[in-house]
Amino acid sequence: MTANTAALLIQHYVDNFRRLPWRAAPGEPAPEPYRVWLSEVMLQQTTVATVRPRFERFVERWPTIEALAAARHEDVLSEWAGLGYYARARNLIACARAVAERGGFPSTSVELRQLPGIGAYTAAAIAAIAFGERAPAVDTNVQRVIARLHRLRHAPREIIEPLLLDMLPAARPGDLIQAMMDLGATICRPRSPSCQECPLRSECAAFASGAPAQFPAPKVKRVRPHRHAAAYWTEWNGQVWLVRRPAKGLLGGMAALPTSEMTETPPRNLNSIGVVRHVFTHFSLDLHIIVASETVGDGWWQPVAGIDEAGLPTLFRRAAELVMSASERRAA
Ligand code: SF4
Incomplete structure (x- = not known):
């Protein structure tokens, strides 16, 4: 099953390749590790559609890892604004500086794993896609596809990685991994897989079971606690008072409105x-x-008309929009 499955998947990838600014088409030289790394960090918890224009803007501003390593912390955080999960941006700067200092990215997943903010998945993805290592990069799409091919209800990484490794070819293993990521994103979707369009139908044990969406078993959802905080909008002479949040913690290092402590009740x-x-x-x-x-606190006056340039994260951008639409309503 494995060799045939891999061959079918690669052929489907060649025929349906999605051109993305961080990818090399099948047969083209591998993409630069800088672009693979940056895209993988941006894509954690963020969709391809959102990442695409932001990636292009980012690499236009900092085309190399050395350029990014030399950038000001605040500039990178502002450029990241709206992408969320700001610890990623802070790790991005630390990683860029570590890579620039050592003269380039290391080429193995083991060494990549030592860099700031690079976990097992990202290290394997960079090693496989940029350096051709047979490194099993298991994201949620890959995990789901492999679990279904093998009809697994429980699919921890320790089980999925060797199954993926068995499928990886010696040449361009990154293509197979990206092919599987694409299949999971577009055809083998979590709730309603389009098995009739799938090139792996004849190989798939979950499809043969007649109930492919039941594999793997859904994760038990955590209940999120709810919190409250106040944010202060102080306006003077067409400007609003902004602060920079402490480097560590929630939205660390980002421009923000001053806030109160968080509480469990309003x-x-x-x-x-x-x-x-x-x-x-x-x-x-x-x-x-x-x-x-x-x-409130140490900060600066930001022109309200230029608030988009402040690099506010989504939470505070929405707060600013709320205030501005309230003022417009009052003025109308
Ligand atoms: S046949 Fe269906 S369940 Fe199996 S891999 Fe393809 S889309 Fe997923």
Whole structure:
């Protein structure tokens, strides 16, 4: 099954290749490790459609790892604004500096794993795609496809990795991994796999079972706690007071409105003009927006008309939009 499955998958990839700015087409020289690494970091928890224009803008601004390593922390964080999961951006800078210092990316998954912010999956993906190592890079799409091919209800990485490794060819193993990622994203989708369009139908044990979507078993959903905080909008002379958040912790190092401590219950006696609800990985948050007459904390005055240039993360950008639409309504 393995060799035939791999051959069918590669052929499907060649016929249906998605041209993305960080990829090399089948048969072309492998892409630069900088672009593979950057795309993999951006794609963690973020869709291809969102990442694509942001990736292009990012590499236009910092075309090489050396250029990124020399960039100002604040500039990189601002450029990252809106992509979420800001620990990724902080690790990105640390990793770029470590790579530039050692004179380039290492070429094996074991060495890549030593770099800041590079976990087992990302190391394997860079090693396989940029350096041709037979490294089993298992993301959620790959995990689902392999679990279905083998009709596995439980599919931990320790089981999936050797099964993927068995399929990886010696030449361009990254193509097979990307082919499987694409298949999982477009055809072998979590809830409704399009088995009739799938090149692996004849090889797939889950398809043969008649209930492919039952594999693998869905993960038990965690219940997210809910939190509240206040954010202060202080405006003077067409400018709003912004602060930079502490380097460590939630939205670390990002430009923001000043906020209160988070609490489990809504703050009392607040004259809030509205609430922005935002879902983080581990909790959800109601941000109560307060128009304040005094500034809070160390910060700077940002022209309201130029607030897009401040690099606010999505939570605070939505808070700013809420305030501005409230003012427009009042002025109308
Ligand atoms: S046949 Fe269906 S379940 Fe099996 S790999 Fe293809 S899309 Fe997924």
